[in-house]
Amino acid sequence: MKKLFLLPVAVILTLASCNTDDKDGNKNFNSFTNGVFVVHEGNFQGGNANLSFLNKYDGKMTNGAFTSVNSIPLGDVGQSMVTLGDVGYVVVNNSGKIEVVNLEDLSSKGTITALSSPRYICIVSNSRAYVSDLYSGVISIFNPQTLEVSGTIAVNGQVEEMVKTSSGVIAAGTGANQVYKINTLNNTLMDSVNVGVGPSNLVTDANGKVWIMTNGGYGVEAPKLVCINPVNMNIEISLEFTLADFPSSLKKNAAGTALYWANGGVYKMDIATPSVPTSAFLNTAAYKVDADPESDMIYVSDAGDFNSNGHVYRYSETGAPVDTFEVGVIPGEFSFTE
Numbered sequence: 001m002k003k004l005f006l007l008p009v010a011v012i013l014t015l016a017s018c019n020t021d022d023k024d025g026n027k028n029f030n031s032f033t034n035g036v037f038v039v040h041e042g043n044f045q046g047g048n049a050n051l052s053f054l055n056k057y058d059g060k061m062t063n064g065a066f067t068s069v070n071s072i073p074l075g076d077v078g079q080s081m082v083t084l085g086d087v088g089y090v091v092v093n094n095s096g097k098i099e100v101v102n103l104e105d106l107s108s109k110g111t112i113t114a115l116s117s118p119r120y121i122c123i124v125s126n127s128r129a130y131v132s133d134l135y136s137g138v139i140s141i142f143n144p145q146t147l148e149v150s151g152t153i154a155v156n157g158q159v160e161e162m163v164k165t166s167s168g169v170i171a172a173g174t175g176a177n178q179v180y181k182i183n184t185l186n187n188t189l190m191d192s193v194n195v196g197v198g199p200s201n202l203v204t205d206a207n208g209k210v211w212i213m214t215n216g217g218y219g220v221e222a223p224k225l226v227c228i229n230p231v232n233m234n235i236e237i238s239l240e241f242t243l244a245d246f247p248s249s250l251k252k253n254a255a256g257t258a259l260y261w262a263n264g265g266v267y268k269m270d271i272a273t274p275s276v277p278t279s280a281f282l283n284t285a286a287y288k289v290d291a292d293p294e295s296d297m298i299y300v301s302d303a304g305d306f307n308s309n310g311h312v313y314r315y316s317e318t319g320a321p322v323d324t325f326e327v328g329v330i331p332g333e334f335s336f337t338e
Contacts, residue, residue: 032065033086033103033337036292038301038312039078041330049078049092051106052327054312061312061325066090066099069106074099081335082121084129084144088335091118091131098131100147103337110147115140122162122169124184130169132159139171141187153187155180160200163210165230170210172199179212181233193233195226201248205271206256209236213250213261216243223247225259225269225276239276249288253317254296262286266300282319290334297322301331 035055042048051066051074066074075095082089087109090099098112098121116136123129123144130153131140138152139159157175168190169182179199181191198215205211210230216223223245227237241247247263259269265280266289287303287310296317303310310331314322 031104032088032106035337036299037081037088037335037337038327038331039081039090039333039335040310040328041077041079041303041332042074043307043329044077044094046329047073047076048329049074049076049095050328051078051081051090052312052325052331053106054325059323061327063328065106066101070101070108078332079118080120080333082123083335083337084123084126087144088337089121089129089144091121093117093119093134098142112142112147112149114149119159120161122164122171124164124169128184130162130171130182132162132171134158139182151187153182153189155189161202163202163204165204165210166208167231170202170228170230172202172212174198174200174215179210179228179233181230191233193228193235195228195235195238196224197221198223199226201250201261203250203252203259204230204256205252205259207271209271211250211252211259211271213247215246215248216241218246219243225250225261225274227271227274237274239274241276249286249290251290253291254293260289260291260298262289262300266298282315284313287330288332288334290336291317293336294338299334301327301334303330303332306330 038052040050052063053065054061075092077094079091079093086103088101088103096115100109117134119132121131129144141151142149160172160174162171171180173180178192183190196214197217197220199212200215201213209227212226214224222243223241225239247261249262251260266282266286267277268281285302286300288301290299298315300313312325
């Protein structure tokens with residue numbers, strides 16, 4: 001098992017300012033720009049959300065990174081994280097905010113507040129991004145540069161993940177059992193389709209199609225894996241699980257030719273031969289799963305008992321175990337940086 005590293009702020013800042021060239025010439029592999037973040041949810045109302053960071057060049061995991069650098073708690077329930085250039089945006093759900101950090105040293109660049117219960121961010125452009133919400137009935141619009149919230153898009157109930165396509169942003173409208181299409185020219189809803197109860201996770205594939213995982217209302221109906229054409233919003237494929245299944249955390253490989261999800265273990269499906277696999281690709285406890293967009297290495301978070309420290313497991317794209325790290329409380333989503 002790999003050792004974990006808890007670094008004081010002075011050491012982290014020193015490392016982040018020390019530029020070292022890699023074999024390709026210019027990579028600063030001591031900063032927070034060349035690895036993967038683990039977003040820790042922490043306990044609900046516990047205020048112990050945080051970030052871990054795995055440096056892919058030296059294989060070291062730094063736990064408690066946000067708090068160590070900024071000397072303040074990240075907040076209550078770390079939900080997700082995206083990056084744009086050298087800036088990271090961390091969604092803190094129950095605190096109703098987005099913490100914005102400089103990826104060179106993880107220092108704070110500001111906080112976006114006055115959000116209800118934010119969930120996921122979709123970057124539309126350098127000056128515009130959408131953030132979904134659990135309770136407010138809107139998708140908020142903000143400027144990633146100025147951090148100003150400039151408006152909202154009214155929706156029906158809870159919205160989860162969103163993806164940008166060539167014809168608009170597709171959003172999982174969990175509360176209304178709808179997948180929405182947003183016109184990014186004027187920030188309005190332009191179309192929708194019912195794909196089943198509880199659409200939550202979605203990804204684009206190599207063909208530009210959008211795959212959606214529904215949760216089935218957790219027992220209302222069997223969950224589904226649905227493929228739609230984002231141009232006309234037609235359903236092209238609909239695969240059904242069983243009522244005993246609870247698939248989640250839908251992700252894709254770098255090429256967009258294979259899908260992964262968690263359902264106890266980790267499952268894998270080739271989009272060229274779409275069918276729900278009957279056996280797990282990885283027989284390991286999986287809370288969340290993701291794949292490195294550069295190497296296709298598979299990352300799995302194991303939340304354990306959801307109260308004590310969890311673990312992150314890494315596997316090669318063929319499923320061979322690589323290493324294991326002990327991390328913080330309820331490791332969830334991953335965010336990859338370059």
